[in-house]
Amino acid sequence: MQLQDKVVVITGAARGLGRAYAEAMAAEGASVYACDVNSCDETVAAITAAGGSAASGSVDISSMESCQAMADGAVAAFGRIDVLVNNAALYGGLKGGRFESLDEDQWDAVMNVNIKGVWQTCKACVNPLRKAGGGSIINIASLAAVFGMPYGLDYVASKAAVIGMTRGMARELGGDSIRVNAVAPSAVMTESTSEFFGEKMDKAKVVIAKGQVLQRNLETHDLTGTIIYLASDNSAFVTGQTHMVDGGSWFL
Ligand SMILES: NC(=O)c1ccc[n+]([C@@H]2O[C@H](COP(=O)([O-])OP(=O)(O)OC[C@H]3O[C@@H](n4cnc5c(N)ncnc54)[C@H](O)[C@@H]3O)[C@@H](O)[C@H]2O)c1
Numbered sequence: 001m002q003l004q005d006k007v008v009v010i011t012g013a014a015r016g017l018g019r020a021y022a023e024a025m026a027a028e029g030a031s032v033y034a035c036d037v038n039s040c041d042e043t044v045a046a047i048t049a050a051g052g053s054a055a056s057g058s059v060d061i062s063s064m065e066s067c068q069a070m071a072d073g074a075v076a077a078f079g080r081i082d083v084l085v086n087n088a089a090l091y092g093g094l095k096g097g098r099f100e101s102l103d104e105d106q107w108d109a110v111m112n113v114n115i116k117g118v119w120q121t122c123k124a125c126v127n128p129l130r131k132a133g134g135g136s137i138i139n140i141a142s143l144a145a146v147f148g149m150p151y152g153l154d155y156v157a158s159k160a161a162v163i164g165m166t167r168g169m170a171r172e173l174g175g176d177s178i179r180v181n182a183v184a185p186s187a188v189m190t191e192s193t194s195e196f197f198g199e200k201m202d203k204a205k206v207v208i209a210k211g212q213v214l215q216r217n218l219e220t221h222d223l224t225g226t227i228i229y230l231a232s233d234n235s236a237f238v239t240g241q242t243h244m245v246d247g248g249s250w251f252l
Helices: 016-027 041-049 064-078 104-131 143-147 153-176 191-210 220-231
Strands: 007-011 031-036 053-058 083-086 135-140 178-185 242-245
Touching (some): 007 016, 007 064, 016 041, 135 153
């Protein structure tokens, strides 16, 4: 059990990767506080049915007040916070296009959730993390940011900012023994990736696999090991890094 006695807050845990992280971390002994704008009841039910420990909270990470309520809820439920996984983001439903044609309201929403939201959850959780004697913040970035994915500049810019914030916060929080790392996956075959690629999904899957050293598509279970490692004491001396989980598409 790599996460025994650790309390983990995960945003965007109602479905997709966030739910997978929640279930995998609980299976490693963590108490999981699963949060989302949508209900996390199914995530919590799956964890408790498997014998794990979980509770859920509602959060809109674009609201500081809501982020504070999330942090307070986690402490009320489990007494402390050791790990924060910043997974919630706008991705699947985004409308792509050449950068000059992107919708301005969508641009603002992406910056508000994907960048400001991460800043706000970190602000809300940092004092409990300090009180716990240190911990781990894991920010979900994307291969899109380092590759420079075309036709989604709002998303690309937001995930590049996540990498920058990871580095800046790692330097500010090292003195508190709080490690801050980013994980940058390539396209995972989730519901939101189907929404993102739409009818081009099958073609995209082939193109993506061919561009990697390991020529298959990334599956959800390929990511959970990296998340557990970064949350655990096995990565106690690792901070400020961006971990590419992309089958060898990009070497940092
Ligand atoms: N799926 C991929 O291929 C892929 C690749 C690289 C990075 N990522 C990143 O991984 C993360 C999860 O991706 P996913 O595929 O599971 O996406 P998803 O859309 O299935 O899940 C995102 C979750 O975040 C929640 N959310 C959105 N806005 C929120 C807000 N304001 N406050 C709280 N919760 C909010 C959604 O309700 C949803 O449950 C995202 O950060 C995404 O950018 C995904």
